[in-house]
Amino acid sequence: MMDTATRVTDGSNGRDMVARPEPARRDWRRTLRVLGALGGWCGYLFLLLPSLVIVPISFGGGTELTFPPKTFSLALFRQFFADPAWWGACVTSVSVALIASAISIGVGVPGAYALARGRFPGKRVLETFAITPMLVPVVVLGLGIYKQFSMFALVNTVWGLALAHAVLVVPFVVIAVGSGLRHADASLEAVALVMGASRVRIFFQVVLPQIRASVAVSMLFAFLLSFDEVVVAYFISGPQTTTLPVKMYSAIRWEVSPVLAAVSTLLTLISLFVCLGIMALQRRDASAEQ
Template sequence: MLLYIFTFLVVIFLISPIIVLVPISFTSLSYFKFPPPSFSTQWYNSFVQNDEWLKSFFKSLELSCVVVILSVIIGTIAALAVSRVNFKFKKAFMALMVTPMIIPIVIIGVALLNSFAKIGLNDTMIGLIIAHTLIAVPIVFVTVMSGLKGLDKNIELAAEGLGSTEIRVFFKIILPQLKSSMLSACLFAFITSFDEVSVTLFLAGTKTKTLPVAMWETMRTELTPTLAAVSCILILLTIIILAVQNIFNYRLKNKYTCSSNK
């Protein structure tokens, strides 16, 4: 019983800032106050009617979608190479793949700033895509690797023994079994890119300002409840993404359960 109470208190402690943020985003005041004296949607309207906010939002959305595609391709190929091919320096390669998860993000930002300045990639979408992909690839790599460990290699060997090519085995045997892991990798890569601010602050400029950067600048110059409204929108987006993942995994699990029962 004490364990349940302790767990409940920890959960409340963790989500209490989010719970407080929601009513603040609907306040009628022009500053933060909890609880708000009255409610209004003016700060959500301010976000929707502000061209700079919308431009940064769609910039982040566009950037995240491209990063998802690139990071999933690179991370999946790397995971397949590690799990299916024996080559020299495999452990070193695996360490290299997860290095961006270990190195402090500020160091990555400084290194990319100096490197991109020499080739003119600062304040460009290409530079941000490369930077965000660098950060998202390790997450995809680890997620897909965990999915590959649960696959039965005998099925692949049987397909190859019957004359199937390696590419056909991947698309017909491996990929269908990796649906859950691939979806998780896509969602994690999207959230990582969409919420990334540390590296983006080093590389972004007026042409490539993402939503987290716009929020950071607003927090430093003009602290209004619009920031709370934008934060609630991001929280809602994250919840929707996680809900989609859970629904997909639940349906996939039920599908495999029904198939095995038959």
């Protein structure tokens, strides 16, 4: 809705002057903005409500999942750290996520650089192929990875899980790093090339310092995606390589243990810290550009 302004003629020079909108219209637009912001926050709180409910349940210390909790205790967290099955699954998830994020950075960063700066036939096809894991249903991808990895004895291994998760997270790394490369100064690379620097040296000494924030954000995001992944891990993992999300899924199916609340709280905290780290890196990168 557009404000209707009143035109007033200035008698001294005969020019039309536009008067300010009426106060009632300004109040109406302000009310719409407030209502829009309020609706957005209500939707956000609705999506966040399950996490807000599970946190107090994890401090209940009872034998059942009850809300509100009747007592305050850290017993569920002590059970989690004392149980080798839960703690071992957590260690496996962290190990797999670290390896998967390292692999995705090692593959995704050079791939994004080649797609951003390279000029070769089939570039568009390769760009589409790079994001294919994002387009294929995860169940279909998990089944295909399982059939392929079973031929190389990679099922029920940490490296098999890490490679499978790397397949999932590499597209996100390519997209994030590619966005950083679009904001990097390509003229510096041309100057370094004219001065006789090799492509490898240009990449490490000219390009990488400019996109270090994008690389760091990509690595944190890859770690978070791998740590929370459950579908592909359900296909690839086994008794010795059960990840924490798979352990949680199995516990929900066969037993509703109250320890699940403590595990959910820990996962929420890990995701929160990673997201805060990503936001801090993005803000730092934006400040550096200014």
